Amino acid sequence: DVDIGSALGTTPGLTTEYLDRLDERVADAHETIADGMAAEEFGYAALSLPETADPDAIRAAVSEFQDPEAVVTVGIGGSALGAATLANALESDVDAHFLDNVDPDHTARLLAELPLSETVINVVSNSGTTAETLANFLVVREAMDQDGVDWTERTLVTTGPEGNLRRLAERHDLPALDVPAGVPGRFSVLSTVGLAVAALQGHDVEAILRGGADGRASLSGSLYESPAYAYGAVSYALAERGALTNVLLPYAESLETFAEWFAQLWAESLGKDGVGQTPARALGATDQHSQLQLYRAGPRDKLVTLVRPRERADVAIPETDLEGLSYLGGGSLGELLDAEFEATEASLAAADRPTVRVEIDRVDERALGELLYGMEAACVLYGELATVETFTQPAVEWGKRAARGLLGGGEFSEADAVADKRELV
Numbered sequence: 126d127v128d129i130g131s132a133l134g135t136t137p138g139l140t141t142e143y144l145d146r147l148d149e150r151v152a153d154a155h156e157t158i159a160d161g162m163a164a165e166e167f168g169y170a171a172l173s174l175p176e177t178a179d180p181d182a183i184r185a186a187v188s189e190f191q192d193p194e195a196v197v198t199v200g201i202g203g204s205a206l207g208a209a210t211l212a213n214a215l216e217s218d219v220d221a222h223f224l225d226n227v228d229p230d231h232t233a234r235l236l237a238e239l240p241l242s243e244t245v246i247n248v249v250s251n252s253g254t255t256a257e258t259l260a261n262f263l264v265v266r267e268a269m270d271q272d273g274v275d276w277t278e279r280t281l282v283t284t285g286p287e288g289n290l291r292r293l294a295e296r297h298d299l300p301a302l303d304v305p306a307g308v309p310g311r312f313s314v315l316s317t318v319g320l321a322v323a324a325l326q327g328h329d330v331e332a333i334l335r336g337g338a339d340g341r342a343s344l345s346g347s348l349y350e351s352p353a354y355a356y357g358a359v360s361y362a363l364a365e366r367g368a369l370t371n372v373l374l375p376y377a378e379s380l381e382t383f384a385e386w387f388a389q390l391w392a393e394s395l396g397k398d399g400v401g402q403t404p405a406r407a408l409g410a411t412d413q414h415s416q417l418q419l420y421r422a423g424p425r426d427k428l429v430t431l432v433r434p435r436e437r438a439d440v441a442i443p444e445t446d447l448e449g450l451s452y453l454g455g456g457s458l459g460e461l462l463d464a465e466f467e468a469t470e471a472s473l474a475a476a477d478r479p480t481v482r483v484e485i486d487r488v489d490e491r492a493l494g495e496l497l498y499g500m501e502a503a504c505v506l507y508g509e510l511a512t513v514e515t516f517t518q519p520a521v522e523w524g525k526r527a528a529r530g531l532l533g534g535g536e537f538s539e540a541d542a543v544a545d546k547r548e549l550v
């Protein structure tokens with residue numbers, strides 16, 4: 126559920142009258158989105174994944190690996206964050222790790238710790254050419270060789286139709302899943318890209334997709350009827366009025382990676398043509414003690430999005446006769462966390478700062494599917510209202526080509542530009 130009530134009337138000046146007018150543009154945008162989904166157009170196709178994803182194919186591919194102890198996903202950006210969000214939210218006996226950086230310390234430490242013969246290597250790259258992913262994979266493969274582990278027996282590939290990774294999978298006859306056509310990385314969590322790890326960890330993939338389908342069913346031509354569109358429209362409207370930062374503040378450790386996933390979705394999709402809303406990752410209640418001061422009393426350039434599950438497993442706080450602490454005893458950590466959530470919301474409202482409340486039933490497969498789908502739909506709507514190309518990432522591609530060029534992996538003018546700049550320093 127999305128409650129936009131606390132975003133109205135706050136100082137950037139968002140009124141119901143304005144939202145009523147904006148709703149006419151939401152209706153047009155919804156038509157564009159629905160047409161794009163029906164035609165399976167690039168990007169919009171991602172919003173059809175709850176129906177088009179094939180859980181049987183995913184399960185068949187992972188069934189090659191019997192009872193792994195761990196899975197290491199080698200991928201970056203959209204090829205890692207969706208799977209990481211699910212893995213870090215849901216409990217499993219199969220440990221999930223992510224090599225989404227080329228920090229040598231981190232990679233070496235992880236490889237030293239892992240039981241490689243019991244580990245599945247899940248290599249994910251849509252383009253099949255991303256330097257960080259392929260470099261890490263070569264390192265992991267070598268480590269397995271050195272441990273006497275046949276890496277071809279322990280590797281699952283998820284990739285697009287072309288690229289080095291596809292060729293490698295074919296050459297070694299590795300189990301391979303396809304990244305569905307028309308699905309950009311940061312919108313791919315409900316596809317093979319995000320769901321293979323969930324399947325390897327024994328999670329209910331169908332329930333995740335059912336949650337996505339519930340999200341899809343709630344899309345309509347009005348922001349007042351669709352929680353996802355309400356969030357997208359209000360975020361857009363506030364950004365137009367100066368709320369150029371969107372603080373994603375989940376009150377659940379299990380949703381910390383969700384904030385990372387959201388940050389990529391929002392930044393890479395909407396940061397175009399000199400506009401966009403900068404996502405800031407935070408965690409309640411921890412960051413109340415580090416950042417809330419700024420959110421309540423700093424520049425009036427923020428929307429704070431508070432996220433929480435309505436139900437969670439709880440831990441009782443023991444009674445105490447310590448003076449002044451009796452109010453805690455007999456309560457629970459969950460009640461305290463909820464009180465912190467509500468106090469933060471009230472504190473921001475009292476300071477005339479806009480917030481939106483997003484609640485899910487509990488942190489489980491279905492609710493996560495709906496939450497992730499809803500944020501994707503919100504982002505697509507925002508992109509339509511802001512008239513940006515939501516599904517491209519030219520700045521990211523520039524950097525990728527330049528880095529490859531600097532290492533001699535292609536002749537790119539971007540690499541020359543970086544080399545010139547380096548000489549200046």
Ligand code: PA5
Nearest residue numbers: 202203204250251252255310311
């Ligand atoms: O959202 C995106 O398109 C990017 O973040 C990509 O997911 C990221 O750059 C990784 O690309 P690839 O999957 O081609 O390795």
